[in-house]
Amino acid sequence: MTIARSERLLVLLQVLRRYRQPVSGARLAAETGVSLRTLYRDIASLQAQGAFIEGEAGLGYVLNPGFMLPPMMFSEEEIEALVLGSRWVAKTADPRLAAGAVDALAKIATVLPPDLRQEVDTSTLLVGPAKRQEGRADLGLIRKAIRAERILELAYEDDKGTLTTRRVWPFALGFFDSVRVLVAWCELRQDFRHFRTDRMISVTSTEQRYPRRRQVLLKEWRETQGIPNGP
Amino acid sequence: MTIARSERLLVLLQVLRRYRQPVSGARLAAETGVSLRTLYRDIASLQAQGAFIEGEAGLGYVLNPGFMLPPMMFSEEEIEALVLGSRWVAKTADPRLAAGAVDALAKIATVLPPDLRQEVDTSTLLVGPAKRQEGRADLGLIRKAIRAERILELAYEDDKGTLTTRRVWPFALGFFDSVRVLVAWCELRQDFRHFRTDRMISVTSTEQRYPRRRQVLLKEWRETQGIPNGP
DNA sequence: AGCCTGCTGTCAGATAGTGGCAGCAGCGAT
DNA sequence: ATCGCTGCTGCCACTATCTGACAGCAGGCT
Numbered sequence: 047m048t049i050a051r052s053e054r055l056l057v058l059l060q061v062l063r064r065y066r067q068p069v070s071g072a073r074l075a076a077e078t079g080v081s082l083r084t085l086y087r088d089i090a091s092l093q094a095q096g097a098f099i100e101g102e103a104g105l106g107y108v109l110n111p112g113f114m115l116p117p118m119m120f121s122e123e124e125i126e127a128l129v130l131g132s133r134w135v136a137k138t139a140d141p142r143l144a145a146g147a148v149d150a151l152a153k154i155a156t157v158l159p160p161d162l163r164q165e166v167d168t169s170t171l172l173v174g175p176a177k178r179q180e181g182r183a184d185l186g187l188i189r190k191a192i193r194a195e196r197i198l199e200l201a202y203e204d205d206k207g208t209l210t211t212r213r214v215w216p217f218a219l220g221f222f223d224s225v226r227v228l229v230a231w232c233e234l235r236q237d238f239r240h241f242r243t244d245r246m247i248s249v250t251s252t253e254q255r256y257p258r259r260r261q262v263l264l265k266e267w268r269e270t271q272g273i274p275n276g277p
Numbered sequence: 278m279t280i281a282r283s284e285r286l287l288v289l290l291q292v293l294r295r296y297r298q299p300v301s302g303a304r305l306a307a308e309t310g311v312s313l314r315t316l317y318r319d320i321a322s323l324q325a326q327g328a329f330i331e332g333e334a335g336l337g338y339v340l341n342p343g344f345m346l347p348p349m350m351f352s353e354e355e356i357e358a359l360v361l362g363s364r365w366v367a368k369t370a371d372p373r374l375a376a377g378a379v380d381a382l383a384k385i386a387t388v389l390p391p392d393l394r395q396e397v398d399t400s401t402l403l404v405g406p407a408k409r410q411e412g413r414a415d416l417g418l419i420r421k422a423i424r425a426e427r428i429l430e431l432a433y434e435d436d437k438g439t440l441t442t443r444r445v446w447p448f449a450l451g452f453f454d455s456v457r458v459l460v461a462w463c464e465l466r467q468d469f470r471h472f473r474t475d476r477m478i479s480v481t482s483t484e485q486r487y488p489r490r491r492q493v494l495l496k497e498w499r500e501t502q503g504i505p506n507g508p
Numbered sequence: 509a510g511c512c513t514g515c516t517g518t519c520a521g522a523t524a525g526t527g528g529c530a531g532c533a534g535c536g537a538t
Numbered sequence: 539a540t541c542g543c544t545g546c547t548g549c550c551a552c553t554a555t556c557t558g559a560c561a562g563c564a565g566g567c568t
Binding site for chain 1 (some may be wrong): 281283284287291318321322324325326327328329336344346347349350351352353354355356357361363364369372373375376377378380381383384394396398399401402405423424448449451453456460492495
Binding site for chain 1 (some may be wrong): 510511513514515516523525526
């Protein structure tokens with residue numbers, strides 16, 4: 047990847063936008079296809095032009111969010127990705143989230159210049175039929191409980207057909223090809239448990255907040271699963 | 278005023294933003310301290326990077342508003358939908374489209390108010406592992422051909438193991454659980470055909486444009502499939 | 509102390525940027 | 539139609555900017 051400096055600076059800006067956590071200069075240098083020395087020069091250039099990039103020794107660089115520097119418009123690839131993603135959500139997720147996908151895309155479309163708006167309407171990336179396994183569970187309720195870190199009461203039928211009632215701390219929802227799985231801390235078992243949403247007999251949200259942060263639970267669960275990191 | 282090109286491009290963008298009415302290239306050249314010839318090169322560079330600058334002979338240049346994304350408001354549901362959709366694309370699609378999904382989300386995040394930006398980072402809707410069936414086919418190339426309505430030359434191995442070479446008019450790409458399917462008009466068979474991307478031996482893009490609009494082909498294909506409408 | 513990382517200086521060679529000129533094309537006014 | 543204004547592209551030689559490598563210092567974390 048050998049691109050001119052003037053273009054590279056904008057690429058670098060986007061790479062920085064992409065990472066939210068500190069990134070090392072070496073990594074940025076690799077991504078922009080340039081030596082470490084040159085990367086330092088590039089960073090200095092961006093800072094001189096007003097970009098608020100913080101660099102801390104031993105950590106890396108972070109782009110302070112909330113400041114707009116070009117290129118801010120979406121590329122064709124990005125539009126296609128947004129459209130395809132929204133279509134998948136619209137087909138796969140529960141009705142409320144599906145509506146959210148459609149609405150979000152519509153909002154994005156309104157701020158697009160005409161030619162890109164055209165891309166949204168005419169994109170021909172299609173999503174295959176969903177093999178939804180419907181349960182009585184209200185996914186909207188579950189997502190809301192996850193966001194608000196509220197305890198849920200589940201009536202659940204496990205894979206052996208045994209019915210149990212549990213209080214759980216919900217913190218993630220996994221979307222697989224045909225099933226949706228709630229990941230939660232189970233008060234009954236005092237451990238992480240997975241619950242297929244189609245096996246939930248009933249779901250009740252309490253007003254009670256569980257005592258830990260869902261990000262922390264997610265991190266610990268990932269470690270038990272041997273999943274390194276990332277969404 | 279003699280500044281480096283990389284910085285000058287950003288200055289030029291600011292100058293363009295300042296004017297609302299058309300500005301002549303000569304004036305822009307003077308303001309950025311550069312010859313007219315070079316200014317034309319600068320404008321070309323900005324356009325190549327996605328800036329929507331319109332230049333009309335006899336009038337001048339105008340920066341199409343909308344190059345910058347305005348601050349946007351989304352509901353929590355909409356944010357979750359966007360994040361989930363992007364994560365799915367990032368896991369499922371080809372590397373370029375996957376990067377597009379991540380980049381698009383990053384751009385959206387920068388124009389979000391802080392509390393919603395938080396939502397993007399902490400969303401705990403997860404996507405299961407992709408069961409990607411990789412082929413040698415370059416999906417990026419295929420998508421580009423679809424967008425530009427270019428004829429593709431395929432070396433394809435059908436389900437019986439027979440190898441054929443065909444010229445096709447690609448107009449849609451279907452994402453299923455484990456396979457990606459190109460939908461195209463096949464010149465050989467004079468009919469619509471589906472091609473699994475993992476069975477493509479080679480894909481070559483021609484510069485030749487096929488004689489019909491892809492939207493029309495899509496509509497006709499849908500009718501033959503008995504698919505009513507909608508994406 | 510040791511490791512990782514940010515940051516600066518220097519230098520010679522590679523690269524890209526630059527202006528001037530010439531020519532074509534589209535638009536509006538005369 | 540003609541003219542003037544403007545956008546746009548090709549060409550070419552000159553220049554300066556950019557680049558990588560090496561070397562060294564500073565600051566945070568374990």
